[in-house]
Amino acid sequence: MVKLTPELINQSMQYINPCRERELxxxxxxxxxxxxxxxTLDQFDTIDLSDNDLRKLDGVPYLPRLKCVLLNNNRILRIGDGLHETVPNLSSxxxxxxxxxxxxxLEPLALLPHLETLSLLVNPVSTKPYYREYMAFKFPHLRLLDFRKIKRKDRIEAQEYFRTKSGKDMLKEIAKKSKMNATAAAAEAGAKGGASNSTRLANPEDLQRIRDAIKRANSLxxxxxxxxxxxxxxxxxNFELQLSKNGMTQQNGNASGGGIEAMDY
Structure with missing residues (x-):
């Protein structure tokens, strides 16, 4: 088992794939x-994370260039919320x-605005009753599901089914389970938040503030x-508090910049 470090990322193979996209x-x-x-500095269109030991699809920073993620043969059983914010242009x-x-x-994936290709083959979810109908109904931009095209006829049939009582009951049950999943994830995040070394994902504004702070830094x-x-x-x-303190220190003319150096990473 290998930790995904910046060193591993920089040493891994990088190339132009057959789709003429930059791949890691x-x-x-x-x-x-x-x-x-x-x-990665958002330099890749595709990242291949196949054949690893991932159990959750989360922890992805803001990567607007990223269009495709390959996750074959992992052990993923949960998809984190917020992917639509961190990888807004993901299409595959x-x-x-x-x-x-x-x-x-699968609810977090439905929020991805450009998702066109999705494979869930050899996942238990792909054997559920009305699986393809649900995907055709819930994912209006999806073109390929499990490498089979979703046709207009499929969408019409899915819409008709989910107008029936059994279809509406199915949607209610899925929504209920999704809410339970979100509550459990929030509770887990809250439990982690009690630890002194807890973190959160940076958003685009955070990243720009860090770049600005690097330009103002007073020490290596x-x-x-x-x-x-x-x-x-x-x-x-404690990043927001410490960054704010550092900015105030610099504005007061203190060259030591001690606020940032006191941060606990």
Missing amino acids: DLRGYKIPQIENLGA IILTGNNLQDLSD QEVERLSRILQSGQLPD
Whole structure:
């Protein structure tokens, strides 16, 4: 099992794939979780994370260039909220050979505005009753599901089914499970938030503030620490407070810049 570090990212194979897109190959390292993808500096259209040991699709920083993620043969059973904010232009996700169980587990993917290709082959969810009908109904922009085209006829049939009582009951049950999933995820995040080393994902405004702080830094140590945060895409819980204190210190003419150096990363 190998941790996904900035060093591993920088040493991994990078090439132009047959689709003429820039791709990063992180395949087969048995990586347990997604982290430090900020080290890619948003230079890739495709990232291949197949054949690893991922259990959750989350921890992705703001990567507006990213269009395709390959996640074949992991152990993913949960998809984190907020993907539509961190990878807004994602159009293809290949999740063949994972452990996604229920249709409610797919709700975070429905928020991706440009998702056109999705594979859930060899996942328990793909064997659920009315699976394709639900996907055709819930994902209006999806063109290929499990490498089969969703046709206009499929969408019409799906809309007709979900107007029936059984279809409406199915939607209510999925919505209920999805709400339970969101509550459980919030509780988990809250429990982690009690730890002193808890973090959150950086948004575009955070990233720009870090870049600005690097330009204002008064020491090499400051630059290195801020650069590590920028690469990881993960902010310590006390980041806002410490960054604010550092800015106030600099405005007061204190060249030590001690606020940032006191941050606990």
